[in-house]
Amino acid sequence: MPLEPDDYTAPLNRAAAHARQWLNTLPTRPIRPKATADDMLAAFGGRLADHPTDAAQVVDELALAADPGLMAIGSGRFFGWVMGGTLPAALGADWLVSAWDQNSGMRYATPAAAAIEEAAGAWILDLLGLPAGCDVGFATGGTMANFVGLAAGRGDVLTRAGWDLNSKGLIGAPPVHVLAGAEVHASVDLALRYLGLGLPTLVEADDEGRMRPEALAEALALVSGPVIVVLQAGNLHSGAFDPMRELITIAHDHGAWVHVDGAFGLWAAASPQWAEQLDGIELADSWATDAHKTLNVPYDCGVAIVARPEAARAALGVKTSYLIQDAGAPADPFELVPEMSRRGRGIPVWAALRQLGRSGTIAMVERLAATARALADGLDALPGVEVLNEVVFTQVSLAFGSDERTRAVTQALIADGAVWMSGSKWHGRDILRISVSNWSTDDDDIATAIDAVARALAAVPE
Numbered sequence: 001m002p003l004e005p006d007d008y009t010a011p012l013n014r015a016a017a018h019a020r021q022w023l024n025t026l027p028t029r030p031i032r033p034k035a036t037a038d039d040m041l042a043a044f045g046g047r048l049a050d051h052p053t054d055a056a057q058v059v060d061e062l063a064l065a066a067d068p069g070l071m072a073i074g075s076g077r078f079f080g081w082v083m084g085g086t087l088p089a090a091l092g093a094d095w096l097v098s099a100w101d102q103n104s105g106m107r108y109a110t111p112a113a114a115a116i117e118e119a120a121g122a123w124i125l126d127l128l129g130l131p132a133g134c135d136v137g138f139a140t141g142g143t144m145a146n147f148v149g150l151a152a153g154r155g156d157v158l159t160r161a162g163w164d165l166n167s168k169g170l171i172g173a174p175p176v177h178v179l180a181g182a183e184v185h186a187s188v189d190l191a192l193r194y195l196g197l198g199l200p201t202l203v204e205a206d207d208e209g210r211m212r213p214e215a216l217a218e219a220l221a222l223v224s225g226p227v228i229v230v231l232q233a234g235n236l237h238s239g240a241f242d243p244m245r246e247l248i249t250i251a252h253d254h255g256a257w258v259h260v261d262g263a264f265g266l267w268a269a270a271s272p273q274w275a276e277q278l279d280g281i282e283l284a285d286s287w288a289t290d291a292h293k294t295l296n297v298p299y300d301c302g303v304a305i306v307a308r309p310e311a312a313r314a315a316l317g318v319k320t321s322y323l324i325q326d327a328g329a330p331a332d333p334f335e336l337v338p339e340m341s342r343r344g345r346g347i348p349v350w351a352a353l354r355q356l357g358r359s360g361t362i363a364m365v366e367r368l369a370a371t372a373r374a375l376a377d378g379l380d381a382l383p384g385v386e387v388l389n390e391v392v393f394t395q396v397s398l399a400f401g402s403d404e405r406t407r408a409v410t411q412a413l414i415a416d417g418a419v420w421m422s423g424s425k426w427h428g429r430d431i432l433r434i435s436v437s438n439w440s441t442d443d444d445d446i447a448t449a450i451d452a453v454a455r456a457l458a459a460v461p462e
């Protein structure tokens with residue numbers, strides 16, 4: 001099939017039209033999907049057709065059939081889990097990433113992609129106040145960014161214990177102790193599982209989920225040999241930050257590698273108003289964050305940052321004859337993440353930061369936190385609402401009396417469709433959790449959200 005000059009024109013025009021249509025409905029459409037995954041499978045499944053279908057028609061079919069099964073995650077009225085929408089420049093850049101189709105692993109083969117990601121990485125370090133010269137890799141998300149930091153740490157602590165992990169493997173190695181806060185995110189457990197390190201030893205946290213320094217010191221006194229300590233910048237339920245300087249100092253005195261899971265909260269370091277809460281975070285050895293959460297780029301994009309030179313490359317790099325590298329050159333992108341072949345997912349990060357600039361990035365982070373505060377205050381004023389956390393960043397946890405009523409109000413709220421917030425459990429209680437992560441959430445959305453919760457409360461008798 002020879003390529004015709006017009007082959008891409010109609011499908012791309014149709015895709016742009018459908019995308020505009022979708023984005024234009026975000027301010028008004030119900031947040032929840034109308035259809036279930038099984039309904040959607042009925043629309044998309046069945047036997048694969050024998051004959052080809054016109055490309056533009058495929059795009060039309062896809063857009064029309066998917067619509068009832070789409071969640072309006074990009075809406076300013078979406079407060080579920082911790083997600084975030086998409087800044088316009090980031091979305092435009094993401095389209096180009098697909099059109100360019102660069103396999104972004106090697107500097108010499110895809111120089112534009114590599115350079116754009118290097119520039120974006122340097123901007124992130126500068127904005128977050130992390131040491132210039134750290135390795136920055138663009139992984140699929142926070143989970144794999146945690147994996148990268150922990151893989152680098154695992155290799156480093158074993159090397160220091162005299163064990164060559166890459167040649168000898170983990171079996172027979174000195175045990176690696178991993179300590180994490182009692183409210184560690186499940187993705188850290190998962191990353192540790194991938195790394196063969198098992199579950200971490202949990203260190204006591206305070207009421208807001210912050211690791212207690214005395215508890216870390218006590219826990220470290222009980223272990224010897226290679227140690228990794230995992231801290232958290234941004235607790236899912238409270239938004240709280242571990243007291244970084246104190247904890248990192250204690251961990252380093254014990255020779256530990258310190259990794260920080262800052263999937264959404266690390267961005268607080270960009271804001272002069274919030275940076276104090278993360279004082280000392282630059283002393284850690286590795287950090288994980290998401291660009292697809294607080295920075296509002298499209299999925300999938302996590303950022304893995306490693307301070308110690310060579311540690312990420314030692315864990316994730318490969319040497320083969322066909323991956324040509326210049327001696328002494330900066331790391332190739334594939335050496336800093338688990339994948340070899342991948343899209344240029346750091347490119348939308350460059351575009352987002354270019355669109356916002358320094359002041360815009362700071363303003364966005366501060367607005368997300370101010371919105372969470374406004375929602376907490378507005379909801380706290382409704383009868384029967386308890387705000388359970390100190391609202392220190394973008395997260396608000398609520399309860400409405402008994403667990404049963406909290407669950408019922410949550411169900412009524414989601415069915416209503418005006419907003420989406422997530423049910424969860426925290427400290428043994430059913431809760432409703434709000435995450436303010438979308439750049440476009442405005443005062444109208446705040447008012448809509450408070451009204452929606454008031455309606456759900458009215459629908460469920462105490």
Ligand SMILES: *Cc1c(COP(=O)(O)O)cnc(C)c1O
Nearest residue numbers: 082141142143185187261263290
């Ligand atoms: C979202 C999140 C993760 C996992 O990130 P993914 O991008 O979903 O892989 C890890 N830690 C925290 C605190 C998170 O909020």
